[in-house]
Amino acid sequence: MTMQVTVLGSTGSIGTNTLDVVARHPDLYRIFALSAHSRVDLMLAQCLQFQPRYAVMTSASAATALREGLQAAGSRVEVLEGEAALEMVASHSDVHAVMAAIVGAAGLRPAMAAAKAGKRLMLANKEALVVGGQLFMDAVADGGATLLPIDSEHSAIFQCLPEDPAVWPQRVDHIILTASGGPFRTREPASLRDVTPQQAGNHPNFAMGRKISIDSATMMNKALEVIEARWLFNLQPEQIKVVIHPQQIVHSMVQLRDASVLAQLGTPDMRVPIACGLAWPERVASGAAPLDFAKLSALTFEEADATRFPGLHLSWQALRAPHGTTTVLNAANEVAVAAFLDGRMRFDQIYQVNAQALEGVQPQAPDSIDALLALDAEVRAYAQGLISELAV
Ligand code: NDP
Ligand code: MG
Numbered sequence: 001m002t003m004q005v006t007v008l009g010s011t012g013s014i015g016t017n018t019l020d021v022v023a024r025h026p027d028l029y030r031i032f033a034l035s036a037h038s039r040v041d042l043m044l045a046q047c048l049q050f051q052p053r054y055a056v057m058t059s060a061s062a063a064t065a066l067r068e069g070l071q072a073a074g075s076r077v078e079v080l081e082g083e084a085a086l087e088m089v090a091s092h093s094d095v096h097a098v099m100a101a102i103v104g105a106a107g108l109r110p111a112m113a114a115a116k117a118g119k120r121l122m123l124a125n126k127e128a129l130v131v132g133g134q135l136f137m138d139a140v141a142d143g144g145a146t147l148l149p150i151d152s153e154h155s156a157i158f159q160c161l162p163e164d165p166a167v168w169p170q171r172v173d174h175i176i177l178t179a180s181g182g183p184f185r186t187r188e189p190a191s192l193r194d195v196t197p198q199q200a201g202n203h204p205n206f207a208m209g210r211k212i213s214i215d216s217a218t219m220m221n222k223a224l225e226v227i228e229a230r231w232l233f234n235l236q237p238e239q240i241k242v243v244i245h246p247q248q249i250v251h252s253m254v255q256l257r258d259a260s261v262l263a264q265l266g267t268p269d270m271r272v273p274i275a276c277g278l279a280w281p282e283r284v285a286s287g288a289a290p291l292d293f294a295k296l297s298a299l300t301f302e303e304a305d306a307t308r309f310p311g312l313h314l315s316w317q318a319l320r321a322p323h324g325t326t327t328v329l330n331a332a333n334e335v336a337v338a339a340f341l342d343g344r345m346r347f348d349q350i351y352q353v354n355a356q357a358l359e360g361v362q363p364q365a366p367d368s369i370d371a372l373l374a375l376d377a378e379v380r381a382y383a384q385g386l387i388s389e390l391a392v
Contacts, residue, residue, distance in 0.1 A: 002030050003120075005278075006089045008110050009101035010034040010041045013209045014124040014150065017270045018099045018278075019046060025284055033089035035102070035110075038062045044069040047077045053094075054078050056085045058106075086110040091117035097278065099150070100125040103211050104334050106375050108132055112369060115139040115147070120276035126152040126228045130330045131372055133323070137231050147232070148277040151224055154176045154232055155273035156251035156264035159231065163281075168233065175235065176261075177225055177255040178245040179304060180205055182216040185246060191310040195347045197340060205248045205268045214337045218350050219304065223315035224333075227326045230319055237319040242312065244302045249291065267291055313350045315359060324363025327372050331379035332357030339387045353386050360386075 007016045015036075035056040036043045043066055047055050051270060052270045055070075057063035057079050063081035070077050080088070090098050091113040098114035099122045100107055107125035114121045116139050121260040123129065129136050140147045149155050157175050161168060183202045184192055201210060208216070215221035226240050247270040255261045267289050268270045275286035295346065304312055311333075318325040336353040339345045345353075361379050366372045 003028060003089070003096045003278075004032040004094055004100065004200045005097045006031050006033040006035075006092070006095050006114075007031065007099045007101065008035045008090060008107065009099075009103065009125070009209065010046055011039040012101055012103065013207065013212075014101035014270060014274070015099070016042075018101065018122075018274050019050065021271050021275045021278060021284075021286055022050070024287060024300060026115075028284065029097075029278065032092065032095050035086055036062070037102075039063045040069065044073070047075060048073060051075075052077055054080055054085075054089050056080045058083060058086065083109060087113035090114040091118070093117075095355065096120060096121065096133040098272075099277075100128060101150075102125070102217065103209055105131045105330060105373070108136075108369065108373070112136065112139050115145045116143040118144040120146045120148065120277075122148045122150050122274070126151055126224050127330050127334070129231050129328045130224050130227045131376060132369065133231055133326060133363065133372075135367075135369055135372065146280075147279055148216055149228075149232055150270075150273050150277050151225060151228060152268070152270065152273050153252040154229060155276055157233060157254055158274065159264045160252075160254040160262040165234070171256055172233075172235075172239070173257050173259075174239040174241055175229060175233065176241045176243055176255065177222060177229060178248070178250055178252050178301075179219065179222045179242055180216065180248050181244040181246055181302075181304070182221075184217055184308065185244065187308070189305070192308070193346060193348045200340075200347055204246070206270070210341060211334070211337050214340060214350075215333070217347070219309035219312045220314075220333050220337075220350070220354070222304075222309075223312050226312075226315035227319060227329075239318045241317075242304055242306050245257065245299065246302075247297065247299055248295065249299055265291060311354060314354055318358060321358070322363060322365070324366045324375055325358065327366070327375050328357055328361050328363060328379050329354060331376045332383045335380050335383040335387070345387055345390050349387075349390055352390075354384050356386055357383050 031050040033054040097120040100111040269288035
């Protein structure tokens, strides 16, 4: 049977890699809907190539421009706009699988809609899980969804764990997330004060979206991934460790009770975890080059330097704090990264804003997605206040 797939965030780095894998298997996958925020030209090209039933643009002016472009090209793809349309294409009864690849908390509601509707949910959008936490996992369980991690580290852990989650607590001692260390792994910590967005966005192994590239440079990406792993695999914070592995060949590891360690390896290419999520438990070609072990250079591992990457430890701090604190951390970080990219503050101030937001906002036991998103909005305003008081 052909699987009908909705790709949320199809114009992004994960979105375009997903379409690359889908295009290799026209007999297996068909695109039901695509979504983007504002990149009209790329969305137009994707619509003409994949002929989805729907294309959703969250920006109204972009939706109008896309409609005009499609009409001029004689296409019948229906263009929808706004956030409710995202939830509709994520939960539509004709859809089998949803790739959640919107960046940031903006992706939470549509990912939740797919979870509640019981879809095969391929989750790249780690911020959705960091914000949603237990409520997100409850929606997956209640809806009977199949949650497949796309983040390469979590895909690796998922592939190394036994298939039955019921045995994880007895068998798993801890997990080890690998981190590349980003562009500043060996740079003098004091010199990080004045790095530019261009330098910070220059990841050694991956071409990724702007926000995750900055998160990789601060290692807030790994902090978010620690939180993501806590929910995906139902672990205690102390069962999640991080080690730097600059070559990004070992994508993460699971250490079992007897000290045996299982790892998943592969070339650093996001099409591997994407193909894994699309086909699981089967396997399909991803387009990635296979590893050539005879030509592989040394695989090295080192500790993450807390002076260079102070933000990493905020994840464990947030996980041990009252429920909702990870939402606070994520919201502050989204605002801080945007301010850095806009030239409104320095690179080292991202950590400052995140740490101060954790001190300054105490969540009041949010017990619904609406309450979490209200907290998210409150923290964004608070972080903007902090940023406006900073001296660049
Ligand atoms: P990109 O910035 O490349 O793409 C983001 C996508 O989301 C684009 O399609 C964009 O549309 C859309 N979008 C942006 N803002 C909004 C909004 N407010 N509402 C709806 N749609 C929006 O990001 P990435 O592909 O790099 O990352 C996507 C997610 O996957 C992130 O959560 C990231 O952490 C995660 N991830 C990414 C990896 C990577 O290698 N890139 C690896 C592991 C995880 P438009 O193009 O029109 O702006
Ligand atoms: Mg990752």
